[in-house]
Amino acid sequence: MTTVPAPRVARDARRHPGVGTVYAWELRKLRAQKRTYIGLGAAALVPLIFVIALLSSSGGPDEIPFGRYVKQTGLAVPLVGLLFSSVWLFPLIAALVAGDIVSSEDNHGTLKTILTRSTERWQIFVAKLLAALSYVFAALVVFVGVGLVLGGACWGLDPLTSLSGTQIPAGRGMLLIGASALAYLIPLIAIAAIAFLLSTVTHNSAAAVVGTLILSFMMQLLAIISGLDFMAPYLLSEQFDSWQGLLRDPTDWAPITHAAWVSACYAVPAVLWAFLAFVRRDVAG
Amino acid sequence: MSTTQPAVQARGLVKRYGRITAVDEVDLTVKAGDVYGYLGPNGAGKTTTLRMMLGLITPDAGSVQLFGRDPLVEGVRALDGVAGFVEAPRFYPYLTGRRNLELVAALDGGDAATRIDAVLDTVELADRARDKVGGYSHGMRQRLGLAGALLRDPRLLILDEPATGLDPAGMRDMRRLIRRLADEGITVLLSSHLMAEVEELCDRVVIIASGRVRYEGALDDLIATTAGRYELRTTDDERAHQIAAAQRGIDDLARDAPGLTFAAGEGAAAALSIALGEAGVGITALVPRTATLEELFFRMTEEAPAPDAAPELVAEEVRA
Numbered sequence: 001m002t003t004v005p006a007p008r009v010a011r012d013a014r015r016h017p018g019v020g021t022v023y024a025w026e027l028r029k030l031r032a033q034k035r036t037y038i039g040l041g042a043a044a045l046v047p048l049i050f051v052i053a054l055l056s057s058s059g060g061p062d063e064i065p066f067g068r069y070v071k072q073t074g075l076a077v078p079l080v081g082l083l084f085s086s087v088w089l090f091p092l093i094a095a096l097v098a099g100d101i102v103s104s105e106d107n108h109g110t111l112k113t114i115l116t117r118s119t120e121r122w123q124i125f126v127a128k129l130l131a132a133l134s135y136v137f138a139a140l141v142v143f144v145g146v147g148l149v150l151g152g153a154c155w156g157l158d159p160l161t162s163l164s165g166t167q168i169p170a171g172r173g174m175l176l177i178g179a180s181a182l183a184y185l186i187p188l189i190a191i192a193a194i195a196f197l198l199s200t201v202t203h204n205s206a207a208a209v210v211g212t213l214i215l216s217f218m219m220q221l222l223a224i225i226s227g228l229d230f231m232a233p234y235l236l237s238e239q240f241d242s243w244q245g246l247l248r249d250p251t252d253w254a255p256i257t258h259a260a261w262v263s264a265c266y267a268v269p270a271v272l273w274a275f276l277a278f279v280r281r282d283v284a285g
Numbered sequence: 286m287s288t289t290q291p292a293v294q295a296r297g298l299v300k301r302y303g304r305i306t307a308v309d310e311v312d313l314t315v316k317a318g319d320v321y322g323y324l325g326p327n328g329a330g331k332t333t334t335l336r337m338m339l340g341l342i343t344p345d346a347g348s349v350q351l352f353g354r355d356p357l358v359e360g361v362r363a364l365d366g367v368a369g370f371v372e373a374p375r376f377y378p379y380l381t382g383r384r385n386l387e388l389v390a391a392l393d394g395g396d397a398a399t400r401i402d403a404v405l406d407t408v409e410l411a412d413r414a415r416d417k418v419g420g421y422s423h424g425m426r427q428r429l430g431l432a433g434a435l436l437r438d439p440r441l442l443i444l445d446e447p448a449t450g451l452d453p454a455g456m457r458d459m460r461r462l463i464r465r466l467a468d469e470g471i472t473v474l475l476s477s478h479l480m481a482e483v484e485e486l487c488d489r490v491v492i493i494a495s496g497r498v499r500y501e502g503a504l505d506d507l508i509a510t511t512a513g514r515y516e517l518r519t520t521d522d523e524r525a526h527q528i529a530a531a532q533r534g535i536d537d538l539a540r541d542a543p544g545l546t547f548a549a550g551e552g553a554a555a556a557l558s559i560a561l562g563e564a565g566v567g568i569t570a571l572v573p574r575t576a577t578l579e580e581l582f583f584r585m586t587e588e589a590p591a592p593d594a595a596p597e598l599v600a601e602e603v604r605a
Contacts, residue, residue: 108377280343
């Protein structure tokens with residue numbers, strides 16, 4: 001080892017970084033990990049497979065909303081995709097990163113590395129949570145974007161027929177698709193928050209990812225049991241269709257408002273629990 | 286931060302994991318400018334203490350202050366001017382060495398990032414800085430850990446067995462580097478298993494066993510406590526042992542093949558030599574002997590009651 005740089009007198013008031021700096025580094029870390037691209041790749045691949053399947057068959061998914069219009073306008077493609085993807089794709093994508101983002105620090109033993117710098121624990125927590133949510137949002141954008149581009153390329157961007165039977169011009173249709181994706185994001189944030197909590201308290205990525213998926217599938221199962229109908233409005237899995245209210249004429253905000261508060265009932269306690277666990281925990285590994 | 290404050294002051298530190306007391310009422314003071322050795326067998330509570338100093342774990346009782354600041358009260362601001370690592374330094378294996386340093390520099394704020402090239406040169410990792418850490422050897426990771434610590438421009442370096450896993454040349458280089466940093470005014474708290482390393486580098490030490498402090502103070506004072514010991518070799522050690530045992534002023538007598546060891550003042554040692562001569566026992570050697578740090582370490586730590594279990598292992602289990 002060679003010459004040591006002469007140490008200077010340490011400053012009493014070091015300029016401490018803000019959450020933005022930590023958040024930017026969380027995104028860089030995500031960019032450097034393979035699992036990031038697995039999730040984003042799946043978000044791009046599923047609409048591609050869907051379009052190929054539509055091209056290779058004579059019919060379409062007529063029984064679901066917008067299914068009958070899927071070969072009339074590319075605007076219907078991402079909407080039908082959203083309906084299919086709430087079952088497993090997006091819970092999986094959300095769990096893949098949100099369920100790993102804290103526990104991977106435990107797995108690599110790097111929590112002690114970052115917690116002994118000049119960044120407070122709450123800043124790291126907030127940055128990680130924001131990074132996980134950003135990833136979920138990015139995956140949704142990729143999914144909708146690829147669906148729209150492929151649908152538009154195959155069937156054009158003709159006006160969309162709303163769920164009320166009225167015609168929606170292409171420009172407004174695209175805005176509504178964007179708004180629908182944001183509405184879809186609401187329960188997805190709650191799923192990500194649950195994955196984040198499991199990641200924080202289990203310190204184990206596999207347990208957090210699988211635990212989130214089991215919880216998600218369990219809610220879907222509960223929703224289809226006829227004797228438990230009373231529970232359905234309060235299950236996260238049932239909130240993924242709230243965006244359909246935007247595609248009625250006039251707009252029906254009730255399902256979106258309902259989805260927002262139901263999702264908050266899951267997300268807020270999960271985030272608070274994760275926060276307390278993270279800032280209070282002993283880092284012994 | 287006041288420079289008159291001790292670099293580290295721990296008072297009554299306690300950490301329990303269930304029924305196991307990993308750290309039990311530990312008091313220690315590291316003065317600014319010290320190179321302070323922290324010694325203890327595996328599971329003695331060394332790493333747990335260091336974790337409490339760095340705010341990674343919360344003590345059940347007691348407090349620790351770094352330059353007068355308590356990490357539990359002031360959070361990471363108490364770590365200004367403090368750097369180091371506990372156990373093996375860990376980095377993101379999927380990032381390069383340089384990227385890892387950029388990351389920790391960003392988390393440090395200030396102008397830490399401007400020192401990256403310099404610290405990479407210091408630890409001789411500049412030519413491997415663009416390789417992913419996943420491909421680094423243990424020694425390279427140790428050096429990267431030290432580079433990460435130096436980025437903080439520290440006044441206090443807390444190093445947990447920094448030479449562990451290094452080859453002999455790496456250990457020598459690490460010792461030289463620590464010595465040089467100390468000579469340049471950085472206070473060093475060095476946890477180590479390597480007695481020669483501690484004897485070479487440290488001026489003050491704490492010895493801990495079963496979570497309790499057995500000795501804290503100057504290394505020279507510790508060695509001096511063993512002055513007055515003698516090593517005796519004779520033509521008939523058995524007979525010499527009997528005579529010595531009966532002689533006034535001879536303490537702590539032990540057979541130490543070949544020969545005997547004992548503690549005595551100069552007068553008692555002289556009287557013993559006369560008594561041996563009168564008994565026809567020839568003295569082949571009678572030499573004053575001071576214990577090595579290693580001997581003192583074993584004496585202090587093996588006298589300690591056996592721990593119920595290795596606390597750091599218990600900590601790992603609790604964490605798991």
